[in-house]
Amino acid sequence: MKWIKADLEKYLQEKKYIDTLLVPLLPISFSNDPELTNLAYKTNLLTTLSNELERELAGRLFQTPPYFYLEGTERSKEIERLNEWIMDACKQPFKHTFIVTHDMSWKKNEQALTGTLLWIPSLTSVDPQADEYKTFIRSQVEQLVEFIRSYW
Amino acid sequence: MNEKKQQVSRRQFLNYTLTGVGGFMAAGVLVPMLRFAVDPVLQPSSKGDFVNVGLAVEDITSEPQRIEWQVVQEDAWNKSEVTKVAWVFRNDDGEIIAHSPICKHLGCFVTWEGSEDYPNEYFCPCHDGRYYKDGTNVPNTPPMAPLDEYEQRIENGMLYLGDPKPRGEA
Numbered sequence A: 001m002k003w004i005k006a007d008l009e010k011y012l013q014e015k016k017y018i019d020t021l022l023v024p025l026l027p028i029s030f031s032n033d034p035e036l037t038n039l040a041y042k043t044n045l046l047t048t049l050s051n052e053l054e055r056e057l058a059g060r061l062f063q064t065p066p067y068f069y070l071e072g073t074e075r076s077k078e079i080e081r082l083n084e085w086i087m088d089a090c091k092q093p094f095k096h097t098f099i100v101t102h103d104m105s106w107k108k109n110e111q112a113l114t115g116t117l118l119w120i121p122s123l124t125s126v127d128p129q130a131d132e133y134k135t136f137i138r139s140q141v142e143q144l145v146e147f148i149r150s151y152w
Numbered sequence B: 001m002n003e004k005k006q007q008v009s010r011r012q013f014l015n016y017t018l019t020g021v022g023g024f025m026a027a028g029v030l031v032p033m034l035r036f037a038v039d040p041v042l043q044p045s046s047k048g049d050f051v052n053v054g055l056a057v058e059d060i061t062s063e064p065q066r067i068e069w070q071v072v073q074e075d076a077w078n079k080s081e082v083t084k085v086a087w088v089f090r091n092d093d094g095e096i097i098a099h100s101p102i103c104k105h106l107g108c109f110v111t112w113e114g115s116e117d118y119p120n121e122y123f124c125p126c127h128d129g130r131y132y133k134d135g136t137n138v139p140n141t142p143p144m145a146p147l148d149e150y151e152q153r154i155e156n157g158m159l160y161l162g163d164p165k166p167r168g169e170a
């Protein structure tokens, strides 16, 4: 399920079946020229990955719009706001929350998060049209599906 | 100038067609590509198109195999490439069946033999929905209908799939 009207209409009918929340966690920043393309590339990759994951598990997993944080700001502020976000979503009967990120540094703050952090390796320069990219997405999605299933 | 240009292109055209099989094959490849490029402009929905999914008919066995292919999907504002998935096999009557993986309960992807507990069935990981090999939903599991089947066509020994349809309508 996604944050779109048609899915929400279905969600409201069937919410007892949809107990898992997926939050894509993404950095943004315009301040450093050489980093811009890199950040955009990663945004794309994580978006594709979580969309694919949502597609496979659409009947039980709700994918929120991405949570964007400012790259390089103090984490504690972001953690507080992100937790608030998740707590609000959990006014609905969600039982599991997964936060997906490419950014390893969140690992340090894992304990402070109201959800299970899943770090996904990133690619750096593979063209999204290339087979390598597609194979990568496929294998990551397969592993993530397995992992999430182990919580169900 | 104009005439010269035409002559060249006519000769090229003859070359293509007279080269025989190669020419035909090129035409076979080009025509769908052209349609692909032109279609969205003419009719916004690409529904009803058959796509070569890259599976040779001779490679289809009685064991369902997962295949993937890409299509461009378009609504009023967005154009995106989506990956389509099917489970393809030959049934006992020798017919080719291409099941859609989308669970008829709430839409998760089913997997052939996706659970060790239920061999020889499709399994949905979300709420333990199950389907027999012919796509029929197993009673007393959440799905209330059989898996959809893709419309299909065979050309030059290759499998082409169209839209998924409820069983009996494909």
Ligand code: FES
Residues within 6 Å of the ligand: A059, A060, B103, B104, B105, B106, B107, B108, B124, B125, B126, B127, B128, B129, B130, B142, B143
């Ligand atoms: S979505 Fe398949 S059993 Fe619920």
